[in-house]
Amino acid sequence: MAQIQLTASAPLVPFNCGAKQLSKSVLVCSSRRCASFSTLSFTSFRSTKVRNFELGASTAAASNEGFEEVVEGQPLPALGSSYTWPDKKPSHRDPPHKMKGKSRLFTIGLVTAWYSSNIGVLLLNKYLLSNYGFKYPIFLTMCHMTACSLLSYIAIAWMKMVPMQTIRSRVQFLKITALSLVFCVSVVFGNISLRYLPVSFNQAIGATTPFFTAVFAYFMTLKREAWLTYLTLVPVVTGVIIASGGEPSFHLFGFLICVAATAARALKSVLQGILLSSEGEKLNSMNLLLYMAPIAVVFLLPATLIMEENVVGITLALARDDVKIIWYLLFNSALAYFVNLTNFLVTKHTSALTLQVLGNAKGAVAVVVSILIFRNPVSVTGMMGYSLTVFGVILYSEAKKRSK
Structure with missing residues (x-):
């Protein structure tokens, strides 16, 4: 120059x-x-x-x-x-103040959309499976996975929301298949539990996911956390025990199924960290859903035909009497995909830690909204137990953050 x-x-x-x-x-x-x-x-x-x-x-x-x-x-x-x-x-x-304001409003909008879709699909599942009388949780889950398959392909291949990631080997495909199977179990069991338990108690049990995650991580990866981290899990479990004792609508089978769903959800997150840990196999959540959802449909279709006999004919018969059931299923299935989409976008525009904190608050919001809508009885003991569980989860998050 x-x-x-x-x-x-x-x-x-x-x-x-x-x-x-x-x-x-x-x-x-x-x-x-x-x-x-x-x-x-x-x-x-x-x-x-x-x-x-x-x-x-x-x-x-x-x-x-x-x-x-x-x-x-x-x-x-x-x-x-x-x-x-x-x-x-x-x-x-430094971006201009107007840009900062727009970015903040965009993030608030994303969080609001994530909350609305997450709580909405939970309440609509409860309404269909318990109040409406559509007692086919496996078929409902299959509808969700079918919508996720189609909408994921549209979002990635056509709309280019994220770059397309390909499966590079048969081994990677088998790992994704294993994750999909565990994912199916967690979603199906969660939907089954909604037939027997109120949403408030379902969320209280679901808040114990960090406990099962820590247990699976310890036995499967031999990863040990600081003693303070394990100590924070005590109020998590204690709160659920207290909430169970004070739950007026307690149902043993529903409780066990919900615990199994929570454990399967934690197992899926641990397995994902183990199986897709190498740089060449890592997939973002959108691409992982793109491949997991169709595999889940393959698993759920025979299970639906065997365990929920003639569910398609029954659904069509219900539609002839009340066409709203078709719109309920379509909207619920699209909402199930929107939960995953907004989850990914919130993580992208904030952080995983922020998502965890927002997730804890989301459970409390879902409890309050479900009580207002379904009017299910709630005891003071049950609310105290759930509050203790949420407090334990917050302590666990803080302990994990400080131990890093």
């Missing part, structure tokens, strides 16, 4: 580019000429193209061509020293 020698010249006459006065010492360089002026007056000094102007008798007339952009705050060399003018104009690191 050519060196441009800067030398002092006589003081220059100030010029005015607007009403707002701002005094600066600025150097403006041209590939043909250099001009020095001691005092300038401008309107906005962020990034200004210098055009023809008169500086006085001691300066040459500047050309329209060859002028660089001058940016406020750029350090200037001492007069008489050599200086290499940068090829690129410096950029402001």
Whole structure:
């Protein structure tokens, strides 16, 4: 790059580019000429193209061509020293306040959409399986997975929301298949438990996921946490025991199925960390859902035909009497995919830790909303137990964060 020698010249006459006065010492360089002026007056000094102007008798007339952009705050060399003018104009690191405000509103909108879809699909599942009388949780889960398969392909292959990641080997495919099977068990068991338990108690049991995650991680990976981390799991389990004793709608089979669903959910997260740990096998959550959902449909279809005989005929018969059942199933299935989509977007625009904190708060919101909608009886003991569980989960999150 050519060196441009800067030398002092006589003081220059100030010029005015607007009403707002701002005094600066600025150097403006041209590939043909250099001009020095001691005092300038401008309107906005962020990034200004210098055009023809008169500086006085001691300066040459500047050309329209060859002028660089001058940016406020750029350090200037001492007069008489050599200086290499940068090829690129410096950029402001801090975004404008308007951009920050828009980003904040966008994040709040994402979190609201995630909360709404997550709580919505939970309440609609409860309504269909318990109140409406559609007692086919496996078929309902298969509808969810079918929608996730189609909408995932549209979002990734057509809309290009995330880059398409491919399965690179048969071994990786078998690992994804194993994850899909565990995932199916967790979702199906969770839907079955909603037939017997209120949403509030279901969420209280589901909050114990960190306990099962720590147990599986210890036995499967021999990964040990700090003693304080394990200590925080005591209120998590104690709270569920207290909530179980004070739950007016307690159902033993529903309780055991819900515990199994929670354990399967934790097992899936641990297995995902083990099976897809190498750099070549890692998939983001959107691509993982793209491959897991169709495999889940393959598992669920024979289970539905065997365990829920003639479910398609029964659904069509219900539709002839009340067409709303079709719209319920379609909307519920689309909402199930939207839960995964918003989960991914919230994680992308915030962090995994923020998602964990928001998830804890989401459970409490779901409990309150379900009680208001379904009017299920709740005892003081049950609410105290659930509050203790949530408090334990928050302590566990903090202990995990400090141990890293």
